[in-house]
Amino acid sequence: MKDKIFSKISHFGVGKKLCQVLPLYLFTFLLLSCSVSYKFNGASIDYTKTKSIQIADFPIRSAYVWGPMGPMFNNHLRDEFSSHTRLEQVRRNGDLKLEGEIIRYEQRNKAVSAEGYSAQTELSMTVNVRFTNNVNHNEDFEQQFTATQSYDSTLSLNSVQEELVSKMIDDICEQIFNACVANW
Numbered sequence: 733m734k735d736k737i738f739s740k741i742s743h744f745g746v747g748k749k750l751c752q753v754l755p756l757y758l759f760t761f762l763l764l765s766c767s768v769s770y771k772f773n774g775a776s777i778d779y780t781k782t783k784s785i786q787i788a789d790f791p792i793r794s795a796y797v798w799g800p801m802g803p804m805f806n807n808h809l810r811d812e813f814s815s816h817t818r819l820e821q822v823r824r825n826g827d828l829k830l831e832g833e834i835i836r837y838e839q840r841n842k843a844v845s846a847e848g849y850s851a852q853t854e855l856s857m858t859v860n861v862r863f864t865n866n867v868n869h870n871e872d873f874e875q876q877f878t879a880t881q882s883y884d885s886t887l888s889l890n891s892v893q894e895e896l897v898s899k900m901i902d903d904i905c906e907q908i909f910n911a912c913v914a915n916w
Contacts, residue, residue: 776913776914777817777818777819777913779818781827781867782819782827782828782865782867783819783820783827784819784820784821784822784825784826784827784828785813785817785819785820785821785822785826785827785828785829785830786821786822786823786824786825786826786828786829786830787806787809787810787813787821787830787831788829788830788831788832789802789806790802790805790806790809790831790832790833790834790859791833791834792833792834792837793833793834793835794834794835794836794837794838796837796838796839797837798837798893798897800894800897801834801837801857801897801901802834804897804898804901805834805859805901805904805905808901808902808905809830809905809908812905812906812908812909813909813913816909817913826866827865827866827867828863828864828865828866828867828912828913829862829863829864829865829866830861830862830863830908830912831861831862832859832860832861832862833859833860834857834858834859835858835859835860835876836856836857836858836878837855837856837857837858838855838856839853839854839855839856839889840853840854840856841853841854841885842854842882849885850885851884851885852882852883852884852885853882853883853884853885853889854880854881854882855880855881855882855883855889855893855896855897855900856878856879856880856881856900857878857879857880857897857900857901857904858876858877858878859876859877859878859904859908860874860875860876861873861874861875861876861877861908861911862874863875863911863912873911875911877904877907877908877911878904879899879900879901879903879904879907880900881896881899881900883896
């Protein structure tokens with residue numbers, strides 16, 4: 733069968749050698765004619781339309797408070813957008829607008845030991861976010877983002893609080909970033 737095809741092709745002036753490399757040429761042509769764009773930070777922003785972002789300070793509205801948490805969160809959220817996008821951060825009239833508040837910061841027993849005492853404690857943080865896209869209002873939302881971290885109950889919260897809050901802030905800021913500008 734293969735010889736019949738080659739004899740017919742040879743009849744039309746195409747050599748056997750060309751028939752063997754033709755698939756390679758087609759593959760190369762398809763590969764070069766297609767362009768694939770992937771951004772490793774996950775952001776999908778049309779910078780021709782969206783140039784700026786306004787990020788308000790998120791006040792702490794939780795009944796239980798750890799003072800440094802507010803500034804840590806606000807700074808990290810701004811850093812997340814400045815390090816992963818080319819958006820200019822402005823004080824007002826941004827193409828994108830982020831505002832909200834830290835609404836919950838609490839701890840609870842997560843696991844009980846065989847003796848009936850708390851073995852692990854879970855710390856959680858919840859942030860309410862209002863996102864406005866002044867370029868495309870169909871993408872506006874209000875949503876809550878939560879992160880948790882656990883620690884051994886034999887440790888005091890004061891000894892682990894900064895590390896755990898930092899991890900929760902990382903997690904929440906990444907969730908917010910993905911919800912706002914990572915349109916998968």
